[in-house]
Amino acid sequence: MTSPGPGDFKFIISVSPHVHSGQDVRSVMRDVILALVPGVLAGIWFFGFDAFRVLVLAVLGCVAFEIGMNRLLGRASTIRDLSAALTGVLLAMNLPSGSPWWLIIVGSGVAIILGKAIYGGLGYNPFNPALVARVFLLISFPVQMTHWVVPAGITTGLDGITGATPLGAAKEAAGLGKSLSETILPDTLQLLLGNVGGSFGEVSALALLLGGAFLLYRGIIRWQIPVGFIGSVVVITGIAHLLQPDRYLGPVVHVLAGGLILGAFFMATDMVTSPVTRTGMLVFGIGCGVLTSVIRLWGGYPEGVSFAILLMNALTPLIDRYTRPRVFGQVSRKLFEEAPSS
Amino acid sequence: MKFKGGIHPDYHKLTADHATVVMPLLKRYVIPVSQHIGTPGEIIVERGQEVGRGQPLTSPAGFVSVSVHAPTSGKVKKIADFPHPLGKAQPAVEITSDGEDAWFEDIAGHGDWRDLTPARLKNIIRDAGLVGLGGASFPTHVKLSPPKEKPVDLLILNGAECEPYLTSDHRVMLEHPAEVMEGIGLLMRALGVRKALVGIENNKVDAGEALKRARPVDLDIKVHLLETKYPQGSEKHLIYALTKRQVPAGGLPMDSGVVVQNVGTALSCHDAVKLGRPLTERVVTVTGSAVREPANVMVRVGTPVAEVIDFCGGLTGDVGKVIFGGPMMGIVQSNLAAPVLKGTSGILCLVESEISQFQGAPCIRCGNCVDACPMFLVPSIMGLLVERNRFADLGEYHITDCIECGSCAYVCLSRRPLVQFFKRGKLEWHEHVKQLEGSVS
Ligand code: SF4
């Protein structure tokens, strides 16, 4: 056998490392979307076709705006990384199932354009795009955004009955000076399953926890954010409840009702807008929990998860800066301090 | 016994069960003068001169310098610049073999190392041209001579072989356990320590067992199996996993009382003392899907890569890269005329589809790199700083502590060329410090 000589091959020349884990943005986004499937199915189960319609419109809307912005700004297509699709799913889950079509489209546009594209695309956006859209809609269209449909099940038609979320009901009662014992609230099991009023994707705590566990198992999210977030909500609302049980709901309701589980596992953990260090993630999670509790207990809105996460998003660069791990071997010497300063 | 951070790449130890085969003698060898960290030696042979195997071709220039030796007997054909694995052509001695493979007349064993003084041992090791065979190629005698103010009480033998694909150290431990153990003994004597630890990843249990069985009764050498995790073989992480001592940032192992040597180096030290043989050959793992018959090969230093690959059946048509070393830190080759050096532990031939391109999409702040960095740096932010030319801020992020292990790039979701960034960042940071010093004085 005559082997080819050295000159017969064309070699790729690049710096080490020469191999890669194979995990990329697309595979991670795909896993997150997969993890959201139980929550989506629960939403469709409880809210019927209407919810499915919200999902389809939001995903199509986000992908369409993504394509449009890529074209407009002359950027390479980013559809393949699935981040726009994920934003669509998350946005849908944060909307009432009865949302009118235009609300969904406006939301998609805000998420992709104001939430991401104007900063330079994925990776540069400081705020979670789906949450930017949700808060924008909540402020601009408060009526439509709090038009909660009571779950009627997949079999009924389009006209669900309007009702309040558990947190909303409690807030209203407090506003009227009524004791909580006079307000009718769903029991814990219903909260866990999701048979309550609320956004399409936030109602079933159980389904969301399933997806969250999957993401933890796959190492895509780290425990620090959800544990810090939910843990601090439990502690703060628990203390408030112990002191004034008539006025404040218990920690179990606070955890299971509203968008806490969705927020803690799927929104606050958004990689781009949360810290990169483990300590930073814990600080971030606790910050989200404290802010959420404060808004829910004493603020003007019954729900505070979105505002809390967005506020903490803004603090992320600062948190990263102050939670840098101590470098290996940094026992006594600090290189930076040895370097001369001008 | 663990260090924090690191990664679990696919190991692909294709050649773990392949006994070392000896490559037949070639007609021609090219021995570069510069094969170690430090000053290259000065050439002491002339064109046309007859040389014996093991005859020095250069003499050391200064303390951090060793000789290179003729890999076989024959004639000096040419002294000129030849292709070098590090890229640019460099001075080298070309030798045409006479087919006799006769040892240089001065070659003679030095007897039992137990009867030799530490100073004598170090001289023998230096004259044998020994450098770290794990890849870093730092002259061995220099490592064995710590300054007085840095007391060393422990010798650590690196048998981790944490780079995927490579199995040369594995085979050395398995095939020559007694010689490795004796080599460790003489290194301990040269260094003046009573204790030695051998660190081996637990994917090489057989090597560990072989060494344990071969331990000379008079020596305190303990063999430890460590977690299989990259970069277990990084000196600082090996020391930490074995002793919980942290080498201070910017410091050397001797700052924590340790000297680290590779197990292959121990074997070569044994050969140098017992048989009087300078370093003229080593085990090289020739591997990867792009080489037809992967093998562990005993190769003479100075053998052109093309010849070694030919010996292993040649390359497949879809080869994409030929790498000296492993896939994590190895150096890519552009010219197969470049020769095997003392520090060449492997020749890795990857097909195009196995090679990752690091094209540098924006960082999505996934934090994978932070979890993976065994030095506890924040590669994501360091990468951004380099990308934005904010070199002055790199010091704050301890860029000089980066060991360029590539763990961060391996797990990066955006496949950012992080190691490339940090190589550049270090240069720019040093430039920045120099400028500041200039402006202060
Ligand atoms: S290459 Fe440098 S920054 Fe990256 S993981 Fe290794 S030590 Fe850390």
Ligand code: SF4
């Ligand atoms: S692994 Fe890559 S994408 Fe992830 S934070 Fe680090 S640099 Fe950014």
